[in-house]
Amino acid sequence: MTSSAEQLLPGTQRALMHRIATAQSEGRTPSLVAAVRRGRERTVWNGSRSCVDGHAPDADTQFRIGSLTKTFTAVLVLRLRDEGxxxxxxxxxxxxxxxxxxxxxxxxxxxxxxxLGAESPAPWWERTPGALRPELADVLGEGTRMHPPGHRYHYSNPGYTLLGTLIERVRGERWEEVLRREILEPLGMHRTSPRPQAPHASGWAVHPWADVMLPEPAEDLGLMAPAGQLWSTTDDLLRFAVFLAEGDERVLGAASVEQMREPSAPTQPGDWDGVYGLGLQIERRGGRTFYGHTGSLPGFLAALWFSVDDDVAAVALTNVTSGPLIGALAADLVEIVADAEPRIPEPWRPLSEADQELLALTGPWYWGVRANVLRLTSDGGLEIRPLQGSGRGARFTARRDGTWIGRDGYYAGEILRVVRNGDGTVNHLDLGSFVFTRKPYDPEAAVPGGVDGGGWRGLEA
Incomplete structure (x- = not known):
């Protein structure tokens, strides 16, 4: 058993170690390693368990991460988009x-x-050489179509094979070379690779009814590599988590990684707590939103989850085909830290300078009779929210033509315009055709349908 942490309270450290020890024991896995990061530069805890005394993995031990590879492939596709x-x-x-x-x-x-279909045609692609599927037709097979495009979420490994081939076609290089140059090197992920590099774990299957093990093959997946080929470490994956939460202009900016975290596919009944973004899984659990991905290949299970609001990320890796519920384990590690030692907010600081015209726009605005508040945010953007309760709201980013575009919420993608009178004074705000006025149904503003000339009145006898 190993653990190291100096930045968490002793009770938190013990809770983390107890959680992974329970997972290793009850999950009957040869070894398990996990780590937690809080903030940009701080790995605050790492721990491991092993069935062999003195041979526990550490933060530099590679495990195969399976479908976590898809998130890397998605980042490469978003880079192509951002380059036009x-x-x-x-x-x-x-x-x-x-x-x-x-x-x-x-x-x-x-x-x-x-x-598209979830898997390639037989034989099982995860346990056989990729050389058996040399062409895309061998990956897609004849039963390619399972559902009409765009109608529902249906996980597809061949779909990410197509994306990997797309990257190669546009870049004119092999997927793994593009990956190394455009993600791994800029982020300092030197222990992430398509093939295992010592020290690395070996994959095992554990008999369901007896405490005996069987070695699993570690095949090169060929064309399927962009769907599940990679090996990595807790140290590297926590670096990746920071990038996915904040962005990095050397790889993808903050706006693009934020787009990856937005739901992208229609959900099905029973799936309301779990959706998929662009290469990222999104789960709601106990009022907390988790982003990340899980992965599995014969002999290995992996999970990376992070909470943007709590600024906490956790990774769990193990070398068994079927064992601990690795996704739940990594999420539990995030929750243990976030609940026991909540994030301390940054100090409030005023803006370095304020645009006086924008400042004059802040305060209450009415959509009909519904009161909303427009605020100038710390990043120089605007935000409109209902004055009371929940409802339609969004943050807005300035555009060069003087308008604003919605970043999130109900008004995502909608345009906010400041409509002025001939003398330059503000008449109203136009938000996707909704008119917001300084007074409820302001008779001086361009309210659709006009305002009754008799004005506000009580009940007439």
Whole structure:
């Protein structure tokens, strides 16, 4: 057993160690390693358990991470979009012709709503050499279409094979070379690789009814590599979590990683607590939103979850085919830290300077008779929210033409305009055709349908 932490309270450290010890014991896994990060630069805890005394893995031990690889592939696709080389609404055929599924969009592939099959044709791709599937047709097979594109979420490993091939076609290089140059090197993830590098764990299967083990093969997945090939460490994956929470201009900016965290595919009944973004799983649990991904390949289970609001991320890796509920374990580690030692807010600080015209716009505005408040935010944007209770609201970012575009909430993508009178004074705000006025149904403003000339009145006898 190993653990190291100096920045968490002793009770929190013990709760974390107890949780992974229970997972290793009850999950009957040869070894398990986990780590927690709080903030940009602080790994505040790491711990491990092993069935062999003195041979526990540490933060530098590689494990296979399976479908966590998909998040890396999604980042590479978003980079192509940000460079203007493609649009997420583009049909696949525009950039990768001849697949037979060219009508599906890149966005649908990223969010698993393209309607493609979950797996490639037999034999089971995770446990056989990728050389058995040398062409995309061997990956897609004949039963490619399971659902109409865009109608529902249906997880698809072949879909991410298509995205990997798309990256290679646009870049003119192998997927793993693009990955190394554009993500791993800039983020300092030197212990993440397509093939294992010592020290690394070996994969095992544990008999369901007896305490005996069987080694699992570690196959090179060939064309399926962008869906699940990678090996990594807790140290590297926590670096990746910081990037996914905050962005990094060397890889993807904050706005693009925020887009990855937005739900992208229609949910099905029973799935309201779990949706998919662009290469990221999103789960609601106990009022807290988790972002990340889980992964599995024969002999390995992996999970990375982070909470943006709590500024906490956790990784759990183990070398067993079926054992601990690794996704629940990583989420539990986040919750243990976030609940026991809540994030201390940054000190409030005033703006360095305030635009006086924007400042004059702040305060109450009325949509009809509903009171809303417009605020100038610390990043220089605007935010409109109902004065009381929940309801329609959003944050807005300035555009060069003097208008504002909604970043989130009900008004995401909608345009906010300040409409002025001939003398330059403000008449009203136009938000997606909704008119917001300084007074309820202000007779001086351009209220749709006009305002009764008799004004406000009581009940007449």
């Amino acid at each position: 080389l493609l649009d997420l609404s583009d049909p696949l055929e525009k950039h990768l012709p001849g697949t037979g599924v060219g009508d599906v969009t890149i966005h649908q592939l990223l969010g698993h709503s393209a309607g």
